[in-house]
Amino acid sequence: MATAIKKPLTAAQFKKKVLQHLNFTSSQTDYQQDPTAVLRAVCLTVNEVVYEKLTETNQYHKEHKSRSINYLSLEYLMGRMLSNNLHNLDLFDVAQKAVANLGFEIEDIFEEGHDLALGNGGLGRLAACFLDSLATMDFNAVGYGIHYEHGLFKQQFHQGRQIETPDEWREYGNPWEVCRPEAVQNIPLFGHVETIANTDGSVKKVWHSGQTIKGVPWDVPIVGYNSKTVNVLRLWESRASSHFDWEQFNSGDYQDAHSAQNHAETISKVLYPNDETDAGKELRFIQQYFFCACSVKDIIKRYSQQHGNDWSQFADKVAIQLNDTHPTIAILELMRTLIDEYDFAWLDAFAMCRKVFAYTNHTLLPEALEKWSVDLFNKVLPRHLELLFSINEYFLNEEVSKMWPGNDQMRRRLSLIEEGETQMVRMAHLCVVTSFKVNGVAQIHSDLVKSDLFPEFDQLYPEKLTNVTNGVTPRRWLKACNPELSKLLDSKVKVDWAKDLSSLSSVAKFADDEKFQQKFMAIKHNNKIKLAEEILASTGVEVSPDAIFDVQIKRLHEYKRQHLSFMHILALYRRLLADPDYDMHPRVYIFGAKAAPGYYLAKEIIYAINKVADKVNNDDRIKGKLKVVFMPNYRVTLAEKIIPAADVSEQISTAGKEASGTGNMKLALNGAVTIGTLDGANVEIAEEVGDDNIFIFGNTVDDIKALEANGYNPYDYYNNDEEIKACLDWLHTDYFTPGKPGELSAIAHSLLDGGDPYRLLADFADYAKANIALDKAYKDKARWARMAIINTAKMGKFTSDRSIQDYVDNIWKLTPMSSQG
Ligand code: Z2T
The missing domain is CATH 3.40.50.2000 (Glycogen Phosphorylase B;)
Structure with a gap:
């Protein structure tokens, strides 16, 4: 890589930059009384180094057409960023001195920072630790997530009882993120599927969506420790798609235009606070889909920028890790895109998905294993549901029935659809069938995934189920x-x-x-x-x-x-x-x-x-x-x-x-x-x-x-x-x-x-x-x-x-x- 050999910043230079930011970026001359302003200026100073490294990292991977891992997670518990970034850039001592020179203790400045609490517990914190390690070890990785307006609720006790209040982590802005309007995506949902007969007797499916939501990406730089890399965590925020908004606005329907906007913005409004229960709420389903669709479109766009229309290398260049089943819809979205938008044959599209996706299981608790009703699927994502049924048919006929001929019991047990009063989609089953690897998160857990949770899948796909023991940075x-x-x-x-x-x-x-x-x-x-x-x-x-x-x-x-x-x-x-x-x-x-x-x-x-x-x-x-x-x-x-x-x-x-x-x-x-x-x-x-x-x-x-x-x-x-x-x-x-x-x-x-x-x-x-x-x-x-x-x-x-x-x-x-x- 053509990196200029940079002299590390001295404390004096660091202080000068902080003062410049106080003066010219925020016009805060009374900073003596204002640790928040100092925090902001210090962050902006650190960002000068961070963004230069980010540019170099991007440049390198573009030149080398590096294979990337795309980590899809509905949750990231990043905590505060400043102290971590200073340590990782080896700027801690310099910043400490510079800030002391301005009359502050660096710890007091840290205390002004807000946690990025876009997660519930271990699963979200694991994602954050993994991003730190990926950048530290110089791997080409993108974390994808949701830009929740409110992260995990704030907890207070009133007379011993828990009271929840909303988390306002970016009420006054967040210095660690940058908006990327050039990477906005438009996401269709609802509507119906039209079947069009081709002249050769085959059919083409066209999804006419009922609504479009705009996905706006915010990038949070992830700084490696003592490494060359700065990666990004790309967080999607939902907005009303602009043309939709304007039409109504111009026709005088001001009120409705706003309610459509409210509806669209509700999607990324709040993190669901359940750690190991599936609440089964419609908005959560739309949230998951919105996130998956934005991320898959972005992954394809990044690939196309390097490889144009040549799909032959897609699986060599792209791996997608699903952090639990929460982002499972990404599988169906990639499948849909390949077939409907790039004219892939069904089997080729399916084979591609099976080379790209891997799935991490984080729990055996039955109440956490996600299921969505077929009815909800049909209402929000009719085309995705068709594809799900086609995968199920292939799986049951070509794989289950060949392994266990005439065993209807087994077909019922393994089906992607749970039959009952209401048909439900088993998200974990879809993940196992369509991923090339499935891992548990500690040895004993992975053993139990094999022996108790998915024994039949382990028989059907030997080698697919594996273990990766968790770690912390x-x-x-x-x-x-x-x-x-x-x-x-x-x-x-x-x-x-x-x-x-x-x-x-x-x-x-x-x-x-x-x-x-x-x-x-x-x-x-x-x-x-x-x-x-x-x-x-x-x-x-x-x-x-x-x-x-x-x-x-x-x-x-x-x-x-x-x-x-x-x-x-x-x-x-x-x-x-x-x-x-x-x-x-x-x-x-x-x-x-x-x-x-x-x-x-x-x-x-x-x-x-x-x-x-x-x-x-x-x-x-x-x-x-x-x-x-x-x-x-x-x-x-x-x-x-x-x-x-x-x-x-x-x-x-x-x-x-x-x-x-x-x-x-x-x-x-x-x-x-x-x-x-x-x-x-x-x-x-x-x-x-x-x-x-x-x-x-x-x-x-x-x-x-x-x-x-x-x-x-x-x-x-x-x-x-x-x-x-x-x-x-x-x-x-x-x-x-x-x-x-x-x-x-x-x-x-x-x-x-x-x-x-x-x-x-x-x-x-x-x-x-x-x-x-x-x-x-x-x-x-x-x-x-x-x-x-x-x-x-x-x-x-x-x-x-x-x-x-x-x-x-x-x-x-x-x-x-x-x-x-
Ligand atoms: C979560 O934090 C974990 C599992 C979940 O299953 C959901 C959430 Cl939000 C759906 C935890 C596990 O409980 C914990 O044992 C594990 O260490 C952690 O994920 C990371 O793998």
Whole structure:
């Protein structure tokens, strides 16, 4: 690549540029009082470097006609961008000095930034980590997503209950995005399909749409760490198509023109806040289609700019990864485009799709497996539905019936259409049939995808189902969020561990070194002091940094079992009330979690934790040995503050339910010790750190299956475990909700008469036992320090760079920029 060798910016030059932006870009001369203006000017300064690199990256891939990966995801949880971009461009120190020179602390400037919260949880954050790794490893990649006007709701607590308010992330503009009017797309929907007979007896289908929506792209640059690359995340915003608008406006129908505009703009208005349930809402379906159509059109346009009308290389140059089934319609849209617009024969179009698409499954939970009614499909996308039926016919006749002749049962089970009162389209089935690879996100999860979710597909398409274990970017999740620990690691590891995380394994040899232990734990202690301040500010609760910081941060979900640690907190509280000298190291339970607004029990669990926290935190009898805090508005930025301060990482899902988990990796990387079940990536974390450096408890996947085969009865545990009984009964009293008995009953009800669907009671006793072992380990300072250090040292496998390399080697088959000559 013909890059000019640039001198890195000095702090003085950086400061000069910031001042120029304050003066000439925003006319802010009173910046002394205005950290927001400084933030903006710093971002604009960084962008000067970013956009130059973006131009060079584009230039390179154009010249080399590089194969690209197109990552399609309805969600991206980017968090804040400035600190990350400064680290990745090696401008952090320079910017820090420059900003100090202007009279500000860089951390205070960061605090002015808004999270890009265009996602729910792990799936969206994974996409963000993958973009970071793709750019860092110099791969040609485009992330496609939706430019939601409102990302994930903001969470507040009113008297312990979750209140949602809209996220206004770009109310006053976002310095990290640029609009690309030259890449606008027009998206048809609704209408009907006309069949036209050709002279040769064949037919041609013409879709006459009923409406057109405009898709406007906003590009967010993705800066690689210490690499040549700046890629983009392209986010589509829906607008009323202009001609449609104007016709009505000119005819005097001003009001209607506006309502059409409102309708069009509704499509990208808000992120659906359900993490693992399919709400089945029509607008969500249109949102998915709008996103897929914009992205597929853009991918084709980019390809055509290089290859014109020659489709022969399409599958060599383009791979499309579907982040769960949310973007499945992209398959049908490509198929439709090839046949209807480029005159492909059906089989050729189908074969092309099968070479281009790959699909990642993120959950086995049945309520998350997307289904859309045939009726809705027919109304919004009549032509796509025809193609879906044609794929189903081919699949059932040419593949299912040939593999299992005369087996109607099998045809019914595998069909893309679920028959019943209303016919439903099984989106995951379409993905499996039409993708060349399907992956789960941790080994145990991928094994279960094969054995339990799609066993027939595994037989039908051997080699198609595979695993890529998730990972996290060590740039954001260690280097940027834990600067002190990063410096300590720098002093011991001579290579750039942020780019080669396995190199941290050399730190394991200091695990028993007293001096190193002291340094390591002093950093942890400092991080805990900072978090304690944050906790005081956001909850009013005072906590001691000498206590064990026990952290559970993730979406609120029954399968994740926040209520298991809640039950255990009740048990500890009871033990302390019975015996104020009960032997335990003081512990602070720190929760962070948003509940889907319509998820009743999840919200009840938040309420119960908050109510118990009120009581426990103000009870002098227990001498501060137990504290409980629920930090409001958990998000990427809060995670960056909690994770470096965690001693214990709670990963306690019912075995078989958590596909992977990625918070578990971030916490262990920052020296937290896991207490967890053999679920998701916990299994692989245990393999890496060894049994001595993790607290594994509870039923395994096989144990759970056995329990269920014998008929699971929660009352067996209630009647035979005095502590379980007392804690559940406690919830019916008004002990935590004075004057209002029964306010916390929902949890007890779900665990008993509700059948305890996530087998919490079956794991309770072993969890309590593991906690005693953990408490004992913590009291032995050297032992704990050793465990913490080993956790940090052995997380090499869980860098998202390794995940991306796995995708590249086994699925995408890309070559990085540097190796293309
Ligand atoms: C999500 O965050 C995850 C799975 C989903 O299934 C949906 C959402 Cl929004 C449809 C999570 C998994 O629960 C978690 O185990 C995994 O680590 C993460 O995706 C990334 O793969």
